[in-house]
């Protein structure tokens with residue numbers, strides 16, 4: 001299949017490109033490089049520095065590369081920023097994908113894969129989260145993801161577009177080869193922050209709250225390897241042959257880990273201390289979020305190849321240790 005990966009120079013997109021290539025598909029990358037890294041895409045991969053809302057340029061790419069399916073990873077994903085600047089998020093995460101879908105229609109491309117997030121589910125949802133739960137996001141970011149999910153439902157019904165929606169839990173880890181990985185600026189995620197502390201790049205970190213109703217008082221999350229996420233997306237391709245199909249899958253290992261467990265595992269894997277202090281809760285954090293991924297397992301035959309937090313952190317550690325400055329350290 002000829003696949004256009006929008007946001008293919010970002011963290012999850014770049015891993016998906018490698019998995020597509022390993023599975024024998026042709027991956028074409030389009031990325032505006034606002035947050036993406038050119039070095040995350042191999043020189044042999046067709047690459048377009050282009051905004052998804054540039055309709056004439058996108059139309060030409062879709063035609064020239066004979067694209068059959070579009071995967072969309074180019075969302076902004078800072079929850080806090082989405083609350084202080086919601087219009088930025090509605091523009092990039094709703095208006096631009098809308099333009100992308102319109103251009104796809106113009107080009108006659110009918111298959112779409114959308115990276116959504118467990119944040120579309122509300123605060124009151126009880127884990128494990130299933131696909132049947134209603135959309136009740138509590139942040140502008142989560143709302144933009146939910147909006148695109150709903151738009152896709154209408155497009156599937158009205159135009160026969162086939163779409164697969166994947167709701168990620170905590171995407172983590174790096175590819176086995178160790179040449180691509182997580183590199184966000186600013187970095188807000190737990191695993192890279194703990195690793196940066198182990199490497200001495202940060203003096204210490206804060207654990208955001210230890211008074212949650214969880215076994216050790218810190219938040220429980222479902223950390224899932226980026227390559228496992230990518231494999232689930234590709235496993236859905238045959239189902240997208242059916243016109244008008246709309247698929248939704250939650251992707252997580254289903255086994256949550258606490259903040260303190262993550263810190264301890266980073267210490268074990270690195271053999272180095274992670275200095276931390278207990279701090280106040282971070283606004284918007286729910287005590288526990290983890291997936292029920294039974295549907296993806298049953299319908300796609302998906303099984304995480306990195307089922308434990310240790311196996312995930314080992315790959316992240318390898319990447320960060322070899323590239324302490326992220327892509328700035330890569331040839």
Ligand code: UDP
Nearest residue numbers: 188189190193206207208219221259282285
């Ligand atoms: N967290 C923390 N200290 C940090 C960063 C994150 O205690 O410096 C906690 C955060 O409160 C949450 C968990 O780690 O409970 C995972 O946070 P992350 O931002 O990685 O992902 P999220 O679950 O928010 O998408």
